[in-house]
Amino acid sequence: MRAALSSGLALLLLALLLLAHLVVTPARAEDVLRVGDQRGNARALMEAAGVLDGLPYRLEWSEFPAAAPLLEALNAGAIDAGGVGDAPFTFAAAAGAPVKAFMAFRNRQDGLAILVARDSPIRTVADLKGKRIATNRGSIGHQVVLAALEEAGLPFDGVVFSFLPPADAKIALASGSVDAWATWEPYTSAAELAGLARVVRDGNGITPGLTFTVARDSALAAKRPLLADFAARLAKARAWALEDPAPYAAVWSKLIGLPEAVPLRWFSRAGYRTVPINADVIADEQRTIELYVRAGLIPKARAPRAAAIFDTGFSQAPSQGLTPGLSKVPVAVQ
Template sequence: MNPHHNPSRRQLLARCLAVAVALPAFSLQARAQGRPVLKAGDQKGGLRALLEAAGGLEGLGYDIQWSEFPAAAPLAEALNAAAVDSGPIGDAPLIFALAAGTRVKAIGANRSDSYGTAVLVRPDSPLKTAADLKGKSIATNRGSIGHYVTLKAITAAGLKPEEVNIRFLAPADAKLALTQGSVDAWATWEPYTALAEVSRHARVLVSGRGLLPGLSYLAATDAAIAAKRPVLQDFLQRVVKAQLWSYRNVDAYSAALARIIGIPPEAAKLQFERRQQRWVSIDAQVIADQQGTADFYRQVGLIKQPLDVKGTFDTGFGVAG
């Protein structure tokens, strides 16, 4: 487990394009016409679904080339390889990206209820508490918020990281491993948690509520910030406005989200309503909470050097609704 391992740019680009579902059909024409192009990375149920549902993509002065990733780690690799300019990323995956030398900054921050970032077990599992995970196998993505909540949960229960067996699997593979019984638990995030609950494939053993600060970010590469700052500012502002719209139109947004990402409406509404996501200013508390995450990862040995997070934020982007 070495977050400092930094594959070549060519390897990273190949890997991220292998997992991304890119929609670049109009990008060459757009460049020919001189319109800026924002290469926007996304995760399932993320910014594209929100913007489309809210009508937030109307009247753009630039074109968007979307690439969807199954988790934050491959999105971070795409940022590192300059395959995307920007994308949504949780606090813990951002720490890994920065520790690996990715030239990226957080330009917008949001807070949400962390309940849906959770360790799940099968409905019939005998496990009742985080302490019961001793000696058990837990599937999650390396460096993800699922990885983070796993370590937070077990250390809070008095266990050491080496007392559990963490298996690094992508969400689809982790879900299958749990349902088939080849792992004891699956640490994941929304909308996967809500989907597992609604389908009764799993129950929450430990939630992130009270364990995690509930932070995630819109990150952008240093190169994109330098070359496309007005585009990034406009994009962030559209996301903030779309988020405000979504909470005024819960039923409409939940139905649109379910349709766009292909999950049952009740799962879409469950994860949306309990997250209560709000975009916030990058203030001293945000930076302090992010420093706490970096310090925790250093404490448990997942990053090898202390990381001062202050320089990893660009506070010049507004999030006024």
């Protein structure tokens, strides 16, 4: 299995590296790529992996607490690219933001979860009926609640949403002003390790387990050599972290200021893998779009076609050899 994994990742990395060197306009040292990051994710990974040495351009990082403000910065032209989950990317695309996904990653969804206080009587999704749930509007937390309700046969209005950013949602759950909190990493691992919450339902089997690196259309046109180089380096770093997530966790912990056990739990169970933007990825994104249409969060007339919001020119290597169950997480969102 290790040989097959190495072979598949090698093919993907080779394709990305070739693209980075075959683009028609070479990057120059005075060029700048402005990248948005969430909680130090990509930056800590790439620094820990040592893939940022010898950059032929200047890389400027901007830190964001969640995907929504990162996407707002992209829409405003304050940054060129950034990493986001499939759910907030869907909302941004439906709102007409001039962005496309040009890299895709698969991961397990243990850390995307609906949390309740440890002493809560809530044990199942059915128990959430009529309860108040905190999450960000349009986030992957919002997504997992909708998918869980649908799986349980409950209506989308069967719960009351309190749309709060993660820090406020954590306080709301601790104070009892909400009954549950739908969130993602590193918040899930931090809450579990601190003994503050337990999981009622995670995202495995009901959400695609997709995250994307996205860029403004203008950057895809004007800074394509830089984005190709960045994509190759990020894919190399992801492959490195799969072998041993501990060094990545150590760098992330110092950058963000949370105990090392939090990122180690997160990275070890998530198993992020770079995958090509292929028919499976596009089909899963279409399912997410359709979920939001069914829930009334995106008007049908404004719903984008999944195929139209990807740039497939960066990552088309085959994905054979990826570990079974992680290269494609089963989806029950129909």
